[in-house]
Amino acid sequence: MNSVSKTNPSHPPFSEPTGPSRILVVDDEAVSRDLCRDFLGMDGYAVETCETGGKALALLSIHKFDLVLADLSLPDSSGVELIKQIKYHYPGTDVVIMTAFGSVSTAVDTMRAGAYDYITKPFPRDLLRVTVKRCLENHSLRQEISKIQSELFKKDKLATVGAMAGAIAHRMRNPLSIIQMCAQYLERKLEGNEEYMEILSAIEEKVKTLEGLTRDFVEFSRASRIKKASHRIDKLVEEVLRNSAPKCAFQKVEVLQSIKPDLPPVLLDADLIQEVLINLIDNALEAMKGPGKILLSVELDKPHKRVYVSVANSGSVLPNEIKEKIFEPFFTTKETGMGLGLAIVKQVVEGHGGKIQALGDPKNNTTTFRFYLPLTGAHKEAE
Numbered sequence: 084m085n086s087v088s089k090t091n092p093s094h095p096p097f098s099e100p101t102g103p104s105r106i107l108v109v110d111d112e113a114v115s116r117d118l119c120r121d122f123l124g125m126d127g128y129a130v131e132t133c134e135t136g137g138k139a140l141a142l143l144s145i146h147k148f149d150l151v152l153a154d155l156s157l158p159d160s161s162g163v164e165l166i167k168q169i170k171y172h173y174p175g176t177d178v179v180i181m182t183a184f185g186s187v188s189t190a191v192d193t194m195r196a197g198a199y200d201y202i203t204k205p206f207p208r209d210l211l212r213v214t215v216k217r218c219l220e221n222h223s224l225r226q227e228i229s230k231i232q233s234e235l236f237k238k239d240k241l242a243t244v245g246a247m248a249g250a251i252a253h254r255m256r257n258p259l260s261i262i263q264m265c266a267q268y269l270e271r272k273l274e275g276n277e278e279y280m281e282i283l284s285a286i287e288e289k290v291k292t293l294e295g296l297t298r299d300f301v302e303f304s305r306a307s308r309i310k311k312a313s314h315r316i317d318k319l320v321e322e323v324l325r326n327s328a329p330k331c332a333f334q335k336v337e338v339l340q341s342i343k344p345d346l347p348p349v350l351l352d353a354d355l356i357q358e359v360l361i362n363l364i365d366n367a368l369e370a371m372k373g374p375g376k377i378l379l380s381v382e383l384d385k386p387h388k389r390v391y392v393s394v395a396n397s398g399s400v401l402p403n404e405i406k407e408k409i410f411e412p413f414f415t416t417k418e419t420g421m422g423l424g425l426a427i428v429k430q431v432v433e434g435h436g437g438k439i440q441a442l443g444d445p446k447n448n449t450t451t452f453r454f455y456l457p458l459t460g461a462h463k464e465a466e
């Protein structure tokens with residue numbers, strides 16, 4: 084397994100790749116179209132052009148554009164009609180209209196149809212530059228706000244589910260332990276009676292399953308209550324590996340580790356980060372289904388003051404189509420899974436100010452989960 088034997092696996096960065104803003108210029112006048120393309124191109128935008136509304140809609144169906152700069156009178160449609168179509172099918176794309184007839188009623192029509200702004204032809208380069216810049220700044224601000232809103236909504240939902248689940252699970256613990264104690268008592272009393280022993284061991288097995296479930300729920304609710312202290316992450320990882328060794332050996336899984344020496348202390352909740360690693364290792368074992376290799380590595384990213392922790396396994400490739408869903412609570416592809424493991428992992432990592440990423444590599448038949456934790460403040464606490 085290639086990627087597992089690497090000591091310093093390289094992965095794409097966590098931040099989304101951000102290219103230049105993409106602009107589509109729609110104008111049947113070649114001179115005006117080319118001028119806009121050249122001016123905007125010189126300002127660093129990625130510009131495409133076309134001469135009709137029909138072609139603009141066709142291009143929009145293939146590529147994502149941040150802004151359409153369209154002439155008001157096009158050979159095949161009015162600019163107002165084009166704005167309506169764009170706003171209906173691609174609400175995330177802004178439209179700025181260029182018009183030779185700068186009447187108030189035209190401006191009102193275009194704005195009503197959903198245009199961000201309009202400019203009157205002929206316009207100086209600076210006016211084009213300012214209008215486009217303002218529109219795109221507004222565009223990215225709106226995108227940022229809607230991202231934050233949806234994150235907040237998700238967090239709120241998670242916190243409610245977590246609190247409810249935790250409370251129910253907590254109350255289930257007592258009755259479960261009483262059932263278990265009764266089963267153990269009867270086991271002692273009925274020792275030697277094969278038939279009853281079988282029934283009792285079935286009861287105990289199911290109690291264990293329920294205990295596992297309640298533990299998951301309690302952890303899920305606890306994942307939002309993080310108590311940080313300064314810890315040596317290498318020691319913490321080694322402890323998790325020591326505790327996981329028997330189940331890995333049982334499945335004939337070789338565990339490799341690559342831990343950078345002299346790591347600085349990290350401010351973290353040791354129990355919860357251990358839980359994160361246990362969840363990732365359990366998932367790896369379950370995905371491999373049989374013998375294979377797991378690599379646990381810890382790297383230092385000094386410039387960004389972070390530590391990166393990765394758990395990579397051979398013999399399974401996380402499918403691309405479920406990559407977005409796996410961190411949602413209750414998403415599972417397993418018959419007996421609850422789908423809570425990675426939701427807990429994400430909540431804990433993000434609660435520490437970090438981020439987690441999953442990567443399936445079909446070429447090497449491996450899956451890697453990689454998260455970072457910030458180092459900020461840990462030194463002071465450690466002193």
Ligand SMILES: Nc1ncnc2c1ncn2[C@@H]1O[C@H](COP(=O)(O)OP(=O)(O)OP(=O)(O)O)[C@@H](O)[C@H]1O
Nearest residue numbers: 366367370399409415416420421422423424425450
């Ligand atoms: N190492 C991996 N390789 C391939 N797929 C994985 C891996 N880890 C997780 N997955 C996928 O992500 C899904 C969600 O994982 P998660 O840990 O949240 O839930 P689960 O393991 O199904 O159930 P639970 O952890 O609650 O018992 C899994 O069902 C599986 O499809």
Ligand SMILES: [Mg+2]
Nearest residue numbers: 362366424425
């Ligand atoms: Mg799991």
